[in-house]
Amino acid sequence: MTDFCDDLENWMGKMPAELKAVPIINLAIPGSHDTMSYGIKSKAPVAPDADPVVGTLNKYIPCVVKRWAVTQRYDIVDQLKCGVRYFDLRICMKRPENKFYFVHGLFCEEIAEPLDQLKDFLRTHPREFVVLDCQHFYLFNPTDHCVLSAELNRIFDKKIYSRDINQLKDCTLESATRNGKQILIVYRSDACVNDRFWLSQDWPTPWPNEVNSTQLFIQPC
Structure with missing residues (x-):
């Protein structure tokens, strides 16, 4: 058990057998909010997910806006080494670059x-498993969803735990490792429904948006 706790880079592979038999949806998995925000640089342009006031503030106090926007200090490799296995992604099509x-x-x-980098980590850590949650999409059209879907399939290919394999309750670390599957992709858009990506209703992430603890705990899940 000491090794399991101390070696965060390989913690899933070192879990006891009885926990590897628990459905992945029922495990407490360390995750990061706005996973990729560490990549925000000085003078980064305002993104379309920002409130209008952010654009105004960024003109006068960009250093403050950047500190607000960056919620993660570690890059994805260091997050993985620290044991993070759930990644919250917000993706935008930037035009006219079309990237x-x-x-x-x-x-x-x-x-x-x-x-x-995530793919490389999975290649060198074959007993680890991650959840890639594509939470929000900005400035996307149907073609963009098709392109992104194809890119995710290209990058992770046979490592993807597909929706057509079984129900989510049947996805365990033991079964995933046995079948060479290391990544589960949640794609929260009806514009991209296929047999490889999981839907919002498969992996609910309720956000009560409350400032009062009493109201928070009475919210339905």
Whole structure:
């Protein structure tokens, strides 16, 4: 048990057998909010997910806006090494470049390099499993969804735990490792429904948006 707790880079592979038999949806998995916001640079342009006031503030106090927008200090490789296995992604089609970027109030970086880094980690850590939650999409049209879907399939290919394999309650670390599956992709848009990506209703993430703890705990899940 000491090794399981101390070696965060390989914690899933070192879990006791009885926990590897628990459905992945029932495990407490460390995750990061606005995972890719570490990629926001100084003078990054305002992204379309930002409130209008953010654009105004960014003209006068960009350093403050950047500190607000960056919710993660570690890049994806360091997050993985620290044991993070759930990643919250917000993706925008940036025009006229016609390239996909991560966003959180401000533009982060293009999606290609971090996703390739994730793929490399999975290749060298065959007993680890991650959830890639594509939470929000901005400035997307149906063609953009098709292109992004194809890119995710290209990058992760046979490592994807597909929706057509079984129900989510049947996805365990034991079965995933046995079948060479290491990544579950949740794609929260009706514009991209296929047999490989999971839907919002498969992996609910309720957000009560309350400032009062009493109201928070009475919210339905």
